[in-house]
Amino acid sequence: VREKFGQGWASETETSYSNRPVSCWVATQNNKLLGFACYDATAKAFFGPTGVDETLRGKGIGKALLLVCLHDMLAQGYAYAIIGAAGPQDFYAKAVNAVAIPDSSPGIYRGMLWESE
Secondary structure, eight states, X not given: XXXXXXXXXXXXXXXXXXXXXXXXXXXXXXXXXXXXEEESSSSTTEEEEEEEOGGGTTSSHHXXXXXXXXXXXXXXTOSOOEETTOSOHHHHHHHHOOOOXXXXXXGGGTTOTXXXX
C-alpha cells in the first residue's frame, strides 16, 4: 500500500489491521497486491482507504472490495457507512447509490498532519 498509494493510506491500512476483527480486505494474484479496501481506519463507520492498482482499474476489483467491506460492516452491525474523502464519487454513486453529504469536506480530516491545506 505504501509503495502504490503513499504513507497516509499505508498508516490507515495499518490501523485497520489492528482492529478486531481486522477491517481490511485485499485482492491478490500470485502474491501481488491488486487492490485493498478498509473500514474503521479513520473513524467508526468510515469506509476507506481503498485503492486498486492503476493498470487494473475498470475490471471490477474496486467494486468487489467495496461490496465485501460494506457487507462486513453490515455483519458488524453498521446500518450506514460514510465514504471518507470519496475520490471517484461517480463510481460510488453507480456502485452503491452513494450520495454526497453537503458541506462535509474536510470534516473529520481537518487538521490531519498529512493534510495539504
